[in-house]
Amino acid sequence: MNNLINNSSFIMIVDDTPQNLKLLETMLGEEGYRISAFLDGAMALKAAAKKPPDLILLDINMPGLNGFEVCEQFKADQKLADIPIIFLSAMNEVTDKIKAFQSGGVDYVTKPFQFEEIHARVKTHLNLRRLRKSLAIHNHNLQSLVDEQIKEILVTKDALFKTQLATILAFSKLAEVRDDETGQHIERTRVFCSILTEQLRVQCAVDTEIDNSFVDNIYFASSLHDIGKVAISDKILLKPGKLTPEEFGIMKTHTVVGSKTLQTMLEHYPENAFITMAMEITLSHHEKWDGSGYPQNLKGKSIPLSARIMALADVYDALTSERCYKPAFSHEKSRNIIIEGRGTHFDPEVIEAFLVLEGQFRKIKQDLRGYNVTRTL
Known part of the structure; x- marks a missing residue:
């Protein structure tokens, strides 16, 4: 037997x-x-x-x-x-x-x-034990297979996302060089945003939405703030004089165009905080603290924090840079213009952070390389 x-x-x-x-x-x-x-x-x-x-x-x-x-x-x-x-x-x-x-x-x-009963019950429970072990091994192997497939999917999605991001960054650079002779507006403003964000985290240590992820995301997301300018014609974008009301209305659409461009990415990565922040900045960096900005006339803290930070960084760099329609202003003149905008154009807390960092802003403007901030997606 x-x-x-x-x-x-x-x-x-x-x-x-x-x-x-x-x-x-x-x-x-x-x-x-x-x-x-x-x-x-x-x-x-x-x-x-x-x-x-x-x-x-x-x-x-x-x-x-x-x-x-x-x-x-x-x-x-x-x-x-x-x-x-x-x-x-x-x-x-x-x-x-x-x-x-x-x-x-x-x-x-x-x-x-009876031995026949013992034998039957022993055999039954040993067979059940073997089946449970076999099922456990199968489930482990299946889970390993699923884990590998998920890893491959995530790697593929990450590679695709980075490819899409690189493409969008290339478009944003294309928009930049059309109205920025230095070609470094993106590099400077993202460093400005990064140090402003770090300073705000110190100033608002108890009540703040700023964490390490926010700091990293704003460095990259700020690079996309003017991506919508690729849709603006050279006739308007490079006009040396003051824009007419109609031309300015067209210029303002770059915020909406840029946001819609990023919306396509967000549909593929709905939980991606970086893309969400990039959309906030692109759409709202021309909003003003008193509600007189565009495109939505947002007011105060209804403006996303990332956009409030970007607003100051963008204006400072624009003021201190030469453009086809204006000369470069000095740091002192630019500083005074920004201070005059406290509570009207700019978030007062962001102004406070800027005043702490204004020496660094001046240095970054003079020599970007010494203050470059490296981030990895």
């Missing part, structure tokens, strides 16, 4: 009656099972800790630890908890059987038993 499948199964028998141990050991041994027999529960627990069995046949009435206590200790040990335990007992009360299952047993056989 030896069974090749049984040869791999290791059964532990725990019973304080030597005759029962011998009988079970002989009968199960003839079926091809490997057997380990113990007269008390404490010894069985120590042996199982060194070499866990595949199944346990456990008596209840034993000196020292009874069967219920032994079972509970097996189930309390994470390494032994999943071993199926079949109770063998002369106790035939329903309450005893309930207690056996409550302590963690999977089955209950009443003494005196």
Whole structure:
């Protein structure tokens, strides 16, 4: 009756009656099972800790630890908890059987038993154990496969996102060089935004939305603030004189155009905080604290913080730079113009941060390389 499948199964028998141990050991041994027999529960627990069995046949009435206590200790040990335990007992009360299952047993056989019944129940629970192990391995392998696929998807999405970002940055540079002879407006303003944000975090340490992610995101997102200018004609963008009301109305659309461009990206990455911030900056960096800005006439803190920071950085760089319609103003003149805009054009808290950092602003304007801030997406 030896069974090749049984040869791999290791059964532990725990019973304080030597005759029962011998009988079970002989009968199960003839079926091809490997057997380990113990007269008390404490010894069985120590042996199982060194070499866990595949199944346990456990008596209840034993000196020292009874069967219920032994079972509970097996189930309390994470390494032994999943071993199926079949109770063998002369106790035939329903309450005893309930207690056996409550302590963690999977089955209950009443003494005196028939070997055919023992054999059938042992075989059933060993097969169930094999199936559970097989399922666990399958689930582990499946999870590993899913993890790998998710990783590949994320890598692909990240690469695609960076490609899209690089394309958008290229467009923003294209818009910049059309009305910025130095070609460094983006580089300067994103550094201005970065140091302003760090200073605001210090000033508003208790009540602030600024965290490390915000600081990193604004450095990159600010680069996209004028992306919508690619849609503005040279006739308007490079006009040396004052714009007519109609021309200025067209110029103002660059905020909406830029925001809609980024909206396409956000639809693919709806949880991406960087794109969300870039949209805020692109749409709202010409809003003013008193509500007189555009395109939505937002007022005060209804203007996103990122856009309020960008507004000052953008204006300072524009004031101190030569354009086709104006000469470059000095730091002092630009500073005074910005201060005059406290509470009307600019957020007063952002003005405070600027005044702390104005020496750095001057240096950055003179020599960007010494103050370049490196960020990695």
